[in-house]
Amino acid sequence: MREIFKQIPLYRLIMYxxxxxxxxxxxxxxxxxxxxxxxxxxxxxxxxxxxxFNFEQLEKANKYANKKGQNLNIENGDMRKLKFNNESFSxxxxxxxxxxxxxxxxxxxxxxxxxxxxxDGLLFVNFLTINxxxxxxxxxxxxxxxxxxxxxxxxxxxxxxxCEAEKYFEDMEILYKENRVLExxxxxxxxxxxxxDYILKKVxxxxxxxISFLYIITLDY
Amino acid sequence: MREIFKQIPLYRLIMYxxxxxxxxxxxxxxxxxxxxxxxxxxxxxxxxxxxxFNFEQLEKANKYANKKGQNLNIENGDMRKLKFNNESFSxxxxxxxxxxxxxxxxxxxxxxxxxxxxxDGLLFVNFLTINxxxxxxxxxxxxxxxxxxxxxxxxxxxxxxxCEAEKYFEDMEILYKENRVLExxxxxxxxxxxxxDYILKKVxxxxxxxISFLYIITLDY
Numbered sequence: 001m002r003e004i005f006k007q008i009p010l011y012r013l014i015m016y017x018x019x020x021x022x023x024x025x026x027x028x029x030x031x032x033x034x035x036x037x038x039x040x041x042x043x044x045x046x047x048x049x050x051x052x053f054n055f056e057q058l059e060k061a062n063k064y065a066n067k068k069g070q071n072l073n074i075e076n077g078d079m080r081k082l083k084f085n086n087e088s089f090s091x092x093x094x095x096x097x098x099x100x101x102x103x104x105x106x107x108x109x110x111x112x113x114x115x116x117x118x119x120d121g122l123l124f125v126n127f128l129t130i131n132x133x134x135x136x137x138x139x140x141x142x143x144x145x146x147x148x149x150x151x152x153x154x155x156x157x158x159x160x161x162x163c164e165a166e167k168y169f170e171d172m173e174i175l176y177k178e179n180r181v182l183e184x185x186x187x188x189x190x191x192x193x194x195x196x197d198y199i200l201k202k203v204x205x206x207x208x209x210x211i212s213f214l215y216i217i218t219l220d221y
Numbered sequence: 222m223r224e225i226f227k228q229i230p231l232y233r234l235i236m237y238x239x240x241x242x243x244x245x246x247x248x249x250x251x252x253x254x255x256x257x258x259x260x261x262x263x264x265x266x267x268x269x270x271x272x273x274f275n276f277e278q279l280e281k282a283n284k285y286a287n288k289k290g291q292n293l294n295i296e297n298g299d300m301r302k303l304k305f306n307n308e309s310f311s312x313x314x315x316x317x318x319x320x321x322x323x324x325x326x327x328x329x330x331x332x333x334x335x336x337x338x339x340x341d342g343l344l345f346v347n348f349l350t351i352n353x354x355x356x357x358x359x360x361x362x363x364x365x366x367x368x369x370x371x372x373x374x375x376x377x378x379x380x381x382x383x384c385e386a387e388k389y390f391e392d393m394e395i396l397y398k399e400n401r402v403l404e405x406x407x408x409x410x411x412x413x414x415x416x417x418d419y420i421l422k423k424v425x426x427x428x429x430x431x432i433s434f435l436y437i438i439t440l441d442y
Contacts, residue, residue, distance in 0.1 A: 002265070004239060004265075008229060014225050174404070175405070178401055181401075183397070184397045185397075
């Protein structure tokens, strides 16, 4: 029996990707953990590539993939500085991941993910919102960024107003946005989490292509 | 290539159902249309049963199932008065469906779905919220219920405040709740929709079982 992947919003991303005619290549930024969603993309016929900053999470993902007999191509990497060429992938995503950085680093990462995406390619990214029950906990480092303890380690959590992250989406069109507040039972307690999810389309050419285009036009005269 | 079902929140329901040890039987109330999600449950090994009030939508679902070589057991029926015995199904759902009735009828339907559910069984149901872009359109029949035109036919749409529907969940525990506002492009225009989704667990015995239990206890003395 195939499993259901707990990263439910990524089913919608696959639906959007399947509706395009683009080559099925996908990059996951923050691809580690014991249930790597790239495995789902692989099941749907995608060429997968993943990067993961944390070695322990990387190890877990590769263990999962080996057990399943899949090669998901997940390696160590940093989404603030991707080692891929411009326009390498049709699709990209970072699920429940970018908000573990400061807002400055998030901007950098989104610019990087945008850079390696092909024109018309799709990007899923989601953010914690100020509706989340942990917003305000921990050491306040300003602008709704907090250093909180996760499993005894200090981890940054950045929280966003409903539309705040949209200033990062230069040259990208919002195809789908979902602002959601969920309540579920976690370790016996009811918790309230807030997320805003986006599916974005890269709409503009990058500046080098644009200059080349102008150059060709000029040559014509 | 398997398809992704557009009723994305039902992937989460399957995940919750798979985590129980209950027999895999599921009832869909409002099971018709050209992409019946019971087909997904069938793929995951569930015994399926569906009812649909509208004959045109019923026809579409059966056409889909025939083409796919599936028998989904969808037939004409009315969720306000289900023709099934008490505690017939482990799982039930009504996706994007109950809010096409008045609030009185919705209460009736939820009571019926609860009745046919086994103890500890799970029920998914979702509601339109007052955040929806169409809330307020059409003929106002009171209590945020409106008669609106869908494909040239008048159809009731009932809209709910965030917690309003919870008064219907007698003897049911909320395992998961998601209040979501989504923006997407529909027929070339950006639309804003509001939903609140629930996964509920039937926790109490029904009154007849309770009386039988008391009767047996009494006999013991």
